[in-house]
Amino acid sequence: MLIINNLSKRFGKVKAVDGLNLTVNRGETVVLMGPSGCGKSTTIRTVNRLIDPDAGSIIFAGQDITGLGQEELRQVRKRIGFVFQQFNLIGRLTALENVMLGLVMGGMEREVAYNKAIVAIDKVGLSNFRDQKPNELSGGQQQRVGIARALAYEPELMLWDEPTASLDPILVREVLVVMEELAKYRASTMVVVTHELPFALHVADRIILMDNGRVVEEGVPSKVFVKPASDIGQRYKELIEYQMNTNALTLAGQKVA
């Protein structure tokens, strides 16, 4: 579904991404993890070229989107849903209108778009809030609107950039539930940047650990967090054990299908 080859991106003297290679298969949920500043968000934003890479190629659904023109890029973006850390809702529009926005601007009939938006809003459990403006919603609700907006397109690929980072734990759960459902029951192809270990443990098909702009380790959660090959992996293992106060292997054992 998505192949990233030798991706590099520099900001000043800092190399945010340094020769990254990544592959995401259709229906797969890949979680990108790593310490802050390791290049996770940069990587995910280069996928739909919200940030243009300095080098490398990005092949989405067999198409190299690295050198696409604006018009073609826009069309590609409509096939990729993006959920932002800060929700990025349009403040003047209602929740429903936020969801409709991309559809209507993409040329869809308003009524059709409306219906689709209703479905998306319902999917995230915000039927009763569709006419509220973002500033009238809680963070979790806003993020769910953001998810609905991304889903309204029925994208082939969903990108999640730390979707729960701005939320308190209760709201985090709201969002994670949605994410989990999408991952498990909808078989969406997702790339998720998150620090949420439970999600990573329970939902991710593959974990990719990054450090200093590079992939340091990747694999199934039971391998990465139980027998980590990298230093980052080891630290995550320790963290999990600390947080869960239990044996990582047990948890991992539960994971294995």
Next chain:
Amino acid sequence: MNFIKKLFKNTFERDILILMLVSIIVGSVLAASVSLTANAYFSKTLANLVGDYGEYDLIINVREEMKDDAAQQLQKIIDDAFPGAKLKEGPTLTGKTSFFVALPEQYKTKKIYEDLGKTFGSIPGGAGIGFMTEPRITVRGVPEGAKNMIVEKISQMDGVKFAFRDGASVGVLLTGLDKVATVNNSVQSLLKQYQVIEISFPVGSEPSNPIRLGEAIANDMCQQLKVNFAQNVSVDGKNDDMTYAVSTMMELRRFLGAYASTVTIKPALGVKLLKGDVAIFQGGSTAGVVSGQAPVQGNVIVEITEIGPNGVGQGIITQGDAKQLAGSMGYRLEKNVASEPIGVASYRNPRQDLGNALNETAKLVNNIPGFIQDAKNISNTGIRVLDNYNNGMVAVERTLSDIESAGSTIQSATSGLAGIDTSGLQNQIDNSSRAMGGLVGTLEVLKLVQADTGGAIDNLNTTRHNLDNMKNTLASLDSVAANARQAKTTIDQVVADANSTVAILKSFDANSARHSLTDADSRLDKIATSIDAPAITTQLSYLAGAVPNLKDEDISHTVRILDKFIAGQVIPGERIQILTTNDISVDAALPIVYRQAGHQNVALYSAAVGVIEPNARGELYRVLSEIKAILAGLTAIVVTVLFLVFDHTTVMSVMRRNRKVQLSKETGLLVKVKRFITGLIVPERKYGMEVGAIMLTAMFILAGGGIPYFPWIGVPILGALLGLIVASYCDKISPVATEEVVAGEALGLSYDEIMREIVIPSARPGLLQKLNSRKMKFN
């Protein structure tokens, strides 16, 4: 081509173009409205103050407190003199109320305009009359004496109804508004043909009769400089009689001034005299002057007019007569009271001197016949002497000839003698004498021996004595010869000197002298017959007796009266104005002025013969139109800034955000330098400058904006500058919700869609937002 294509596409760029068009139209309308409103207000105010163009013909100012009486009187006058005229009270400013009068056409004549002063002279509280008939031209600064000439020449110009003397100016009424420009040009040309040469005299060097002096200078300029035209215009040529009267009075004043007694006051010890001091003397009063006393009849009062060397004062008598001064001590007069002793006075009375001179002249004249006779006698004697002159010369020449002959005779007679040289003979005689002396000596010895040698000795002695005598005679003979030679030489010298003297005497033209004396004699005869000495003597005596017997105080008083009158007609001595053609330079006139004035203490300037006065109404309207342009310009500037801030900063902020997203965020000195250099041409600043320049320039043009001293090229530059400043602070003025823009990008929205649906609706309220609202899909 791309630009035109963009115009037809439904893009955000087209939105911006439409926005700019609308902004320019709205801004221009606003700027024009402001300026037109202000202009209309001021114009209306002006029209209320001075009436519409050409509505009124006369403006009469009166003192505010008398305006009611003045209004009544004015109405009465115009009813009597100008039936059908309209009177309107105007505004009151600085204590004066203006009244406007509209005259019927038949009353707009030269005579009426020139007599306005007389016609409205009786208005109570009158404070000035002016004419405001349109169209008109006013020429000011025309010298009084040149007005007639200027009026005459202007009256002959095409388009001029008539020209007239308007107080200190020349007013010109035109036949129509279309003639203003041509008449203006014609008058300018006329004024340029002439100049006024102003001759100024500093205090102390003023001429006593500037009128005469001016005329003399003008005449001299015509002759010497071959000038076509030169005229003294220092006084008003309107009334030549008055001119001559003033000139005569000036001469009279000068005569009286010279005729008055001059008093000299030698200051008392410790006293300093100043010009303007007044001294009082006893004069004819019985009592002497006492300090603290006021002047009485009979006192002589002197006003000091000049201070000479050593502090001696000179003055004129303002009370009494000089004859009464008699060397008395004077007192200073302050506030009409005598104070301290001031000094002793002496005087010189020109009248007395004149009388004396006349008497002496009479005596002299009486002696003229005697002088004539004596002169005739001398001339007759002279003629007689000259008659004998030639004879005398002949006699002298003859005598000289005789002397010369005598000299020759003497020379002949004494030539042999003159040639005699007896020196050898004398030597021989000496030798012989000595020899004989030796022989005598021998014989003397022999005598001792032979006594009969005595006789021989005596004979030898006698012979020797005779030889000595002969030698003496020969010496005498030499002397005579020498004297004869000397006589000849002397005679020769005498003859030579005499001959040169005779030559000189011969060169004297005795005939001519004789003729002169003869002529002189004839003239003396004529004088003797033509002069009636007794009659002259009688007249001189009569004159001596007829010299005005004015007292000094009478003279002073008369001079003061004359001064007052003269000052009202012409300022004596301050300046002279000569009207002449413009091709004469001041330097060329300078020598003439110096010569006529008798000194070089003058200053010459060339001035225009007149200047076309700007039409007050026209000037006011011109100022109003400038104000209108300024208001339009300022409004355009404000509106441009507002549009830039409210509409375009959002666009610029997005441009900046997009640019910075693409920026490599490199650091380093070279990068910084590169950014600094290219800083001006970054997209948002370029956009700001272009938009600012276009909007402001277009508004200026459409609204008629203009700023004094600001060239037109400055307008687009100013607009660009405003745009640049706004662009530099665009993200502070209109921050963009970046996350919304990113969301739009992530949703696959185009730049146009992001701007229309996300950025503009959330931006500052403005024209862009208003225009954009119809493009939005989510209102």
